[in-house]
Amino acid sequence: MSVIEGLSHIVLTTSSVEKYESTVQFYSLFGYQPISQVGSRVLSNEVSQFLPREEKVLHLFGKPPTQDITIRIVLTTNANEKEPLPEEKDWRLEQSSLVSATKNIVDVESILESINLKYQKYTYPNESDSLVAPLSADLVHTEIYTHDPLNNLITFTNKPIPISKSIYPIKPISPIKQQDISSSNISTEPKTKKKRIGMLTSGGDSPGMNAAVRAVVRVAISRGCDVYAIYEGYEGLVNGGDMIKKFGWADVRGYLAIGGTLIGSARCKAFREREGRLNSAYNMVKNGIDALIVCGGDGSLTGADVLRSEWPGLLDELIKEGRITAEEAAPHKHLTVVGLVGSIDNDMSSTDITIGAVSSLHRICEAVDSISATALSHSRAFVIEVMGRNCGWLALMAAVSTGADFVFIPERPPASDDWESEMCEILNKHRKLGKRKTIVIVAEGAIDKNLKPIKADYIKELLSNRMKLDTRVTTLGHTQRGGKPCSFDRNLATLQGVEAVHAVLRATSDTPSPMIGVRQNKITCEPLMKAVGLTRQVAEAISRKDFRRAMELRDPEFSEDYAAYIETTIVNDETLSKNKVCIKPT
Template identity: 70%
Template sequence: MGKCKKIGILTSGGDAPGMNACVRAVVRYGISKGCEVFAVYEGYQGLVDNGIKKMEWKDVRGFLSIGGTNIGTARCMAFKKREGRLQGAYHLIKSGVDALIVCGGDGSLTGADLFRSEWNSLNEELLKTGKITQEESDAYKHLNIVGLVGSIDNDMSSTDITIGAVTSLHRICEAVDSISTTALSHSRAFVVEVMGRHCGWLALAAGIATGADFVFLPERPPNENWGDALCAVAHRHRQLGKRKTVVIVAEGAIDSNLKPIRPDDIKNILSERLGLDTRVTTLGHTQRGGSPAAFDRILATIQSVEAVDAVLNSTPETPSPLIGMNNNKVTTGPLMKAVELTHEVADSIAKKDFARAMELRDPQFADEYEAYTASTIMDDSTMSIPQYRRLNVGIIHVGAPAGGMNAATRTAVRYCLNRGHKPFGIYNGFPGLARGNIEELTWIGVDGWTHRGGSELGTNRAVPGENTDMGTIAYQIQQHNIQALMIVGGFEAFSSVINLEAARKQYPALHIPIALIPATVSNNVPGTDFSLGSDTALNAIVESCDAIVQSARSSRRRVFIVEVQGGRSGYLAVEAGLASGASTIYIPEEGVNLARLQSDSRHLMAMYMDDAADKSEGRIILRNETVSKTYTTDVISDILKDEGHALFDSRTAVLGHIQQGVNPSPMDRIRATRLAKCSIDFFEKHTSYALDQAYRSKSPAPIELTNATESAVVVGLSGNCVTYRPVTELIAVTDMKNRKPLDAWWMVHRPLVDLLSGRGLFTPEAQATLSRDI
């Protein structure tokens, strides 16, 4: 049998929310794989000063909800010199550590790879000077390095997103949303500076998510007359009735001549040229702080698991890998290649090769920039299409409310107006449409909708052809000359599109392009990885679970059974379970029975028996609302309490509509903006042929604008791409009875919930023994 693998985990560079989730996952997954895991405290300084401590399972309790890094990070000038690295190598060898997982930015990861490249010579020097024995030298000939990117700027190439970036975006949006209310009250302008020396992701994402009037980014600098463009946009928005002006500027913003654009420069222009009462707010390090968002907890956890596996699979010949995220999948690639590409962005900007800088960002960046510009900057001419191609676009919400519905509507309305289309809001879903409750929407009428939760248009679960007469729907569409229909909603909306497409044979008025933007907390619409509202719901659940865990911990030996939504899909339970550190979860895909409950009660008893008497933990279990009619939340709580033999108490918490009722998360706002813009583009594509034909023949626009089955689609997200999947094609991959896709990409995360909570830490035999000893 080979020797036990000893892995070090180190956090370095600027702290990022989610780093603690990395440490927790590396420690617990490493232990589950038979490894010993050591934390290196204070970053590279800990290597130099021998701040290396062996970690036990319990040492990382509570880490998920804590921002920053509990094992510390520090600038270390000593490690930049060979003497410092020699000292670091000595301490690692003496500790028996021959693998390092480093979570940090490009500078930290470059330092790690340099350390590895020098390892042989460092080892030889330590042997020659007698600091290590020949046996130690032979045992630690090689050092494996694996990189994780912890950076709030999202500035690393070769990965779509970095650990900490989404939480930082949350902090920015919370601040800007708050600033917006005072700006509105006083009719002020605010210039908000956010981090991002060489990367404008935070500024762009915040601009989209808060509905900012203007953004300044390093990758897309304006020309030297940017003040004119800024004033034109701000003045136009004010003319349309907007009472506030918000400008977001990245700290590394420049113009096309590489001259820095400072917040005070923007303030002076707005004050002097437009007479606006303008204030500057620099958010600074508040952007790094706070509890990690659900997204970052999950991202850090699944990437750290992959990092441990990469350590175990590495050979001396394997280049140091970087764990990234591409197309919604964890990926492994050469670390130094990613670092080189990251540096190339800054080099391209310095050379004024801004097109190359944009190419080096992930494809989503360019798409989102285009969506922001198209929906935010009111342009009277350059974005308009010919008169004969302009459409009357209907927008309708269907199903339960979900975060992002209003953001999608706002983007669709403003992009429609910029293109020359007429947007019409349909109130109260299909019953409202049947009654002709339709109203033309205006640019200023949807102002401020980006950050509003729920549905401003009103939503309804009725499905045409089932709860609402299809003939009446077709009549109203023809009567109001609706030429394209954007539906925002969940599985009822999906069923509606299926029925509308099928009814085209009977009703010519339904021969129009129909786009469904999935919006449901359950994330159960086929044709997309994520539905609008699902990220908002996850954050609501995780925040609630953090509070519940705090209560449970204060009461010591207490388990909470937390009921979450999700319909027949376990998505929310699985992802929230991973993000909140749940002891286990109950989902429809697996079901629940008495044997499972007995096993879980034994596991809980084993964990509580292992706790220190006066330091026992509170724990939570997540239960999907539809997992069982017999084993309700209360029944499960009572069973576990009874089976626990007074070792622990049990309580219940039903989160209910809290999961739907909060303001949409930044991720949901951004996804909504992108998908809405793409939906309008889709309408133009599928009506252009019929409208061109009518124009050439000097005929009025036909009622039937399209006959193609691929003109009734789900506009969804697949990885970092937007896809347009016909509903006729999606039926085959959908469980219509249980209202969810047949394929659930997130189920690969399911085993991690139990594993990282301690399942497997105790063998069934040990659990049985502990149970008998009660």
């Protein structure tokens, strides 16, 4: 007679003969009966030496309201082997492959102990009883989580209706393997506090921020956490109240395809002062938030790390002022901070690309392509200003992608003191080769070798007066930020949002605040302040006129892209004339 009843159907595969046989024996211990076997094999532990594959079907006959269950155990060469879950992990947070009901949970536990199989056991109050009145042992239900020989997570429960959606305290009242379940040790208090994560977007908006918010919310919920959206960036953290809202799964529906940030962003002067950060700590404690995920630029991420470093002192100050009690502060001794880089400039070190940069590049290329059409029609010159105060990534990549005639970036200013004549000479060469349009792209932070700003209007005057070209200036401005995120940014933000939640869950009080990035198409987790420090070194190198160092501090591809642009744009017309080749630059 079986001690459990079935609730689901499952197919298990393995490429190991030993695991195959162990799995059949394991499920037989709980009353599964073999009803068929297909295939045959040579007596060998090497799967590749038998054909066809072998499979055994086990069946468990259920009783209402449960149903029969059939398990197919298949021996095959292409099985995906699983790893067991770590013992220190809460296995309830993972998806079980099989759920079985039993009226005798003690027998299940005895079987697991007899074969020395590790398990986790949790006991809960019955959902129909008062949580205040003492409960007897028959008014509780127990769940046991363990692995079968193939490392599939399986669950045994004596809950009357195992598939009920009712909510129970998330932590057990009984330690693992405790045999005595009595009213004296039943408590309604969870063993450990449920993690509460705050999510905010700060600084300039970038396409893909909403995808990051969506990923953080949904992954956190699936991992058993509560998530709070903090509206208007740090301003919402300082002001609290309705600006901090608990989010559910459906609250982020449709976020993927929307540009900007739906939870808002704002520059917050108050947060730069200790009083503002004190109010932020108060609002976080009152909402039970003990982890903060911030999506923004280096300034926003630095602000979050400052809050973390001051956290113990802020709590002490709040207790002294009587705004919170010591009991309220106790569960929030440490603050976890994780950074996601949302920046269209792609100006953060320690990551190859930032959320929003590719979408903005697409927008610039579309605009330059449109401008090129009218420039070609009228044989005009256009000077196009793009964003990038200390980083020329957008300008450089747009120049490469659109075949611009000249580009100005802050990391690599013109080497000549008379760069104006040098630029006009190059543009004249292009015109002599038959090019009807002239496109110059300039980053908003462009400078010459003496750190003097190079402005679009000044370049226009040069082209109009020296070259007698009909010249226009187009400043793309905030059109670069707007619009839907491209698929790359949606995917990047989603993957990094997933990793951000994982970083929160594995963080300790000694863990440095991490920044989630991407290197060589792999999601990375780097020390946040180290990345911020390297980023700021670029601006420092530029201010010292150490432009070689500034280029080195960018990722290696930046220098390669610049070299590629020079080789494909600066035309050697003498070589062309000698070979009698006529090329019209694009």
